[in-house]
Amino acid sequence: MDEKEKQYWYWLAKVEEVGGSARKKLFEVFGSAKEVFAAKESALRRAAISEKAVRALFSPRYREGVFEEFHKLQERHIYFVTKDEAAFPKRLKTIPDAPDFLFYRGELPSEEKPSVAIVGARECSSYGRGIAQMLAEELAGAGVQIISGMARGVDGHAQRAALNFGKSFAVLGCGVDLCYPMENFSLFEELIKKGGIMSEYAPGSPSTAWHFPMRNRILSGLADGLVVVEARKKSGTLITVECALDQGRDVFAVPGRIGEPLSEGCNELIRQGACMVMGSGDILFELLRHYPESQNLKKLEKNKFLLEDTEKIVYAYLRLEPRHIEEILFSVEFPLPELMKILFSLEAKGLIYSPAGNYYARTGRGS
Numbered sequence: 001m002d003e004k005e006k007q008y009w010y011w012l013a014k015v016e017e018v019g020g021s022a023r024k025k026l027f028e029v030f031g032s033a034k035e036v037f038a039a040k041e042s043a044l045r046r047a048a049i050s051e052k053a054v055r056a057l058f059s060p061r062y063r064e065g066v067f068e069e070f071h072k073l074q075e076r077h078i079y080f081v082t083k084d085e086a087a088f089p090k091r092l093k094t095i096p097d098a099p100d101f102l103f104y105r106g107e108l109p110s111e112e113k114p115s116v117a118i119v120g121a122r123e124c125s126s127y128g129r130g131i132a133q134m135l136a137e138e139l140a141g142a143g144v145q146i147i148s149g150m151a152r153g154v155d156g157h158a159q160r161a162a163l164n165f166g167k168s169f170a171v172l173g174c175g176v177d178l179c180y181p182m183e184n185f186s187l188f189e190e191l192i193k194k195g196g197i198m199s200e201y202a203p204g205s206p207s208t209a210w211h212f213p214m215r216n217r218i219l220s221g222l223a224d225g226l227v228v229v230e231a232r233k234k235s236g237t238l239i240t241v242e243c244a245l246d247q248g249r250d251v252f253a254v255p256g257r258i259g260e261p262l263s264e265g266c267n268e269l270i271r272q273g274a275c276m277v278m279g280s281g282d283i284l285f286e287l288l289r290h291y292p293e294s295q296n297l298k299k300l301e302k303n304k305f306l307l308e309d310t311e312k313i314v315y316a317y318l319r320l321e322p323r324h325i326e327e328i329l330f331s332v333e334f335p336l337p338e339l340m341k342i343l344f345s346l347e348a349k350g351l352i353y354s355p356a357g358n359y360y361a362r363t364g365r366g367s
Contacts, residue, residue: 001084008033009082010070011063013101014202017056022049023100077192078176078203079104091115095221095247099200102218105176106196109169109222114287114294115145117223117244119237120154121230121262127354128154128230128262130340131254133161134348135227138280140166143294144287147171147223149215150191154229156184159191167195171219173211175203198222216240217247224290225250227277231265238265241274250286252277257356278363279350307349310334314342315362318352322359 001009012018012033018026029047030036036044036057044054056062073080081087082101090111092098102108109115116139118132136146136158146162148155150170162168170191174180176199179188191197200218201211216239220226226244228251231237244251253274256263270276277283288294307315317323317331329339343360346352352360 001082005032005034006080006082007067007070008037009101010073010080010202011037011066013080013103013200014066015053015056015059015062016201016205018049018053020097020100022047022053025049073203076177076203077105081108089222091223092218092221095217097217098221099218102198102200103176103203104196104198106169106192106194108196108198109145109147109167113143113145114291115147115169115223116283116287117147117219117226117240118154118158118229119148119219119226119240120228121232121235121237122151122153122155123262124153124157124230125260125262126340127256127344128254129157130344131348132158132229134344135229135254135277135280135283136161136168137165138348139283140164140168142280142284144284145169145195147219149173149212149219150180150184150187150197152181152183156187158229160187163187163190163194169196169198169222171215171222172197172199172207173201173215174207175199175201175205177203178206180207212236213239217243220244220249221247223249225252225283225286227252227254227283228266228269228274229254230256230262231269232261233264233268235265238269241269250275252283252286255353257354277350278353279348281350308345310338310342311346314339315346315351318360318362320362322355322361325358325360328360 025047026036030039041054044057080103083093089108118136120128120132132154140146140162146158146168148159148170150156150159159168168191176197179185220240220243226249228237241251251274253266253269254277255270256266275282314332329336351363353363354360
């Protein structure tokens, strides 16, 4: 695509009243964004798009200064790529309702490396936070790109952890020049430096409720698999799961305690056939089917049961029958914060689980 046509694409991308189906109709009639820009109102109506969309295409709000804006994007370190360009992510080209374009800062995910999306509850528990961090760290350390939505809770915790070991990418429901939520501003800045931020909404577009379900199809579409860490039975996270299933992506879920509201969504997904995650090895095993030559994945999957000295002490004390945290604390004599960190690590490796509040037992996988 030449630069001239691309600037007309930029204009079209700014017109929120014209969605993917309307753009398809316009291109069937006019063939290019430049011809859409030059068309008269009567001609646009022949494309059978809504009257609201026709008016928006002629609105000064979208037309005035639009080409000057386009040429200043790179000065703002914002990049614009359409589906017809080689740089556009190949994973997205084949999904249902594929986006026609993306705005991004930083870089786009590599096509040659595996990607996993990690999503979950905004109001996650300390257990959910710990598991999200452990999975993200181990996967990123194996060269897996972590995709998420930069939301508070599971998303943000996973992405921060991933950046300590590799790359992470966020898909936003607003323009890439805006940070939402603001509490994640430091993460927003770090992602631009160590990964990337993407959106199909033009710079300056605010976060609105209907943007997020649309955003979710891109989030799951960029990944080889989707991992859900804590979700209520009726949760926005499950919209992303539906997108992943429609796209033929692997779906993983972290099991939770029976009776806990934050566990109901994940436990139901497992009941319906999602892959149960007892540790990063479960995810790596599936990724190896897609990337059989990845030495990093092979190494980590092979060594997933290697333990630190402190982990060996705690693991040696645990049995198949559950033991209470106070009993463990008394026996191993570690400070409670350190013990909790060790227990989180052992859970993430799939060696132990928590059948009820503050009780822990071996899974039997490492015996």
